[in-house]
Amino acid sequence: xxxxxxxxxxxxxxxxxxxxxxxxxxxxxxxxxxxxxxxxxxxxxxxxxxxxxxxxxxxxxxxxxxxxxxxxxxxxxxxxxxxxxxxxxxxxxxxxxxxxxxxxxxxxxxxxxxxxxxxxxxxxxxxxxxxxxxxxxxxxxxxxxxxxxxxxxxxxxxxxxxxxxxxxxxxxxxxxxxxxxxxxxxxxxxxxxxxxxxxxxxxxxxxxxxxxxxxxxxxxxxxxxxxxxxxxxxxxxxxxxxxxxxxxxxxxxxxxxxxxxxxxxxxxxxxxx
DNA sequence: AACAAGACCTGCATGC
DNA sequence: TGCATGCAGGTCTTGT
Numbered sequence: 001x002x003x004x005x006x007x008x009x010x011x012x013x014x015x016x017x018x019x020x021x022x023x024x025x026x027x028x029x030x031x032x033x034x035x036x037x038x039x040x041x042x043x044x045x046x047x048x049x050x051x052x053x054x055x056x057x058x059x060x061x062x063x064x065x066x067x068x069x070x071x072x073x074x075x076x077x078x079x080x081x082x083x084x085x086x087x088x089x090x091x092x093x094x095x096x097x098x099x100x101x102x103x104x105x106x107x108x109x110x111x112x113x114x115x116x117x118x119x120x121x122x123x124x125x126x127x128x129x130x131x132x133x134x135x136x137x138x139x140x141x142x143x144x145x146x147x148x149x150x151x152x153x154x155x156x157x158x159x160x161x162x163x164x165x166x167x168x169x170x171x172x173x174x175x176x177x178x179x180x181x182x183x184x185x186x187x188x189x190x191x192x193x194x195x196x197x198x199x200x201x202x203x204x205x206x207x208x209x210x211x212x213x214x215x216x217x218x219x220x221x222x223x224x225x226x227x228x229x230x231x232x233x234x235x236x237x238x239x240x241x242x243x244x245x246x247x248x249x250x251x252x253x254x255x256x257x258x259x260x261x262x263x264x265x266x267x268x269x270x271x272x273x
Numbered sequence: 274a275a276c277a278a279g280a281c282c283t284g285c286a287t288g289c
Numbered sequence: 290t291g292c293a294t295g296c297a298g299g300t301c302t303t304g305t
Contacts, residue, residue, distance in 0.1 A: 003298060034281075034301090058299080076299050077283075092283085111282045113299055129300095156276060165300075172298055221298065241298095261277065264296085279303070287294085 004170030005213035013227035027096040034115040057169030075113030133169040144203040151191040159187035240266040
């Protein structure tokens, strides 16, 4: 489900509820999500005060007073909901934390591709799920030059390369399609052929699309909602994602849908080269 | 080494 | 209505 803008939106919603607040109790209904959960997770969280939230790619980090940090990944179908009192729990509410304020934070994930883990604060880069993540697209380190360097020699399609979290961290299927449309680059183009002008446009589009999506609270497709129950409005700004057969916003020719590395790609074969 | 396909899991829409 | 099929915002693991 969530890509960088949705994860950032979730983080922003969580901040006022958990930063500087103590966890009173933890409710856990299973011992595994994508993988086995850490031993004694409840005890290691209960009584801890949460610090300033962080995000790396599509991961949220919650530093704790114990010196550990809670790592949260929402996978494909994960979501976090906030309540001001104990809610009625649903079938897929696998994890919940009650704050001393009385607020509840509930992690729900029907498909269980998401995960929770603990790591030593300060040793984030040692964690196997974070160690190989590429550059943060909204950081100063991200540039057209870096994009070119990373794509150098790659024969795979640029669409597929942009989904590789080891190159750039945080892009997913929606925003890759949107950034490629915005920069007028075909998703089928070999990554290694993206040079100068195209690289510059692509880098600019990636940043622009992500920032615009964050400003709209992300994209709500199907049942995805923000922690407070709001939906993300970027869905109304999508130019190509999920719009096969509909007119291209630039030239009005029908949007095409193709399959690349097992995932849908949407693009305008006339505007995007 | 690079890349594609398979795997993991549930829910929902579609078509017969 | 019931059942089979395919698809979904991710990404690790396996196979070529």
